[in-house]
Amino acid sequence: QKEVEQDPGPLSVPEGAIVSLNCTYSNSAFQYFMWYRQYSRKGPELLMYTYSSGNKEDGRFTAQVDKSSKYISLFIRDSQPSDSATYLCAMRTGGGNKLTFGTGTQLKVEL
Amino acid sequence: DTGVSQNPRHKITKRGQNVTFRCDPISEHNRLYWYRQTLGQGPEFLTYFQNEAQLEKSRLLSDRFSAERPKGSFSTLEIQRTEQGDSAMYLCASSLDLITTDTQYFGPGTRLTVL
Numbered sequence: 770q771k772e773v774e775q776d777p778g779p780l781s782v783p784e785g786a787i788v789s790l791n792c793t794y795s796n797s798a799f800q801y802f803m804w805y806r807q808y809s810r811k812g813p814e815l816l817m818y819t820y821s822s823g824n825k826e827d828g829r830f831t832a833q834v835d836k837s838s839k840y841i842s843l844f845i846r847d848s849q850p851s852d853s854a855t856y857l858c859a860m861r862t863g864g865g866n867k868l869t870f871g872t873g874t875q876l877k878v879e880l
Numbered sequence: 881d882t883g884v885s886q887n888p889r890h891k892i893t894k895r896g897q898n899v900t901f902r903c904d905p906i907s908e909h910n911r912l913y914w915y916r917q918t919l920g921q922g923p924e925f926l927t928y929f930q931n932e933a934q935l936e937k938s939r940l941l942s943d944r945f946s947a948e949r950p951k952g953s954f955s956t957l958e959i960q961r962t963e964q965g966d967s968a969m970y971l972c973a974s975s976l977d978l979i980t981t982d983t984q985y986f987g988p989g990t991r992l993t994v995l
Contacts, residue, residue, distance in 0.1 A: 777920065
């Protein structure tokens with residue numbers, strides 16, 4: 770079993786929809802949680818960075834972390850075709866340096 | 881552009897050949913990471929430098945792989961005697977070592993195809 774599990778999709782939604790992306794993890798030592806967006810054949814781009822449990826909002830994006838359930842989410846409001854990409858969750862321990870990624874969820878926002 | 885840069889962007893080689901990739905991190909960042917990403921998977925950690933010191937290596941980094949960061953600035957990743965299984969995107973990331981955060985910023989990657 771992988772340390773971080775993420776549904777690979779693909780997920781297809783109409784423009785303007787609210788998108789919910791999720792990851793579960795098994796390592797209780799993870800304390801820092803990130804969401805990256807990756808367009809085809811490009812490097813990952815950081816979207817959200819959160820520490821421990823709680824919510825964080827940035828424009829149309831909201832990240833939630835529930836450490837008790839080992840579950841993190843990314844919500845995208847008013848989704849746009851330009852949001853079509855692969856979304857990767859990533860996490861690391863408090864004293865660690867390497868990121869552990871999920872497999873990524875492929876999202877397509879259709880007109 | 882002041883982001884992480886990687887060269888070359890694409891490399892096609894024959895099995896058994898050696899290849900070398902270069903990464904230039906964001907100028908003030910003292911940490912540098914290498915990851916490998918295969919199709920349909922998330923990036924997997926390979927190795928990490930703090931300044932010029934290589935502090936951690938993954939078990940994925942076999943004897944055929946070597947990474948250097950000679951002056952604590954750019955880094956190179958060399959793969960000797962390439963195999964078809966080495967075909968992947970090789971990603972470099974950098975970060976600034978701060979107590980409260982250590983956000984890693986990724987470059988565009990080098991896509992390696994081994995024929």
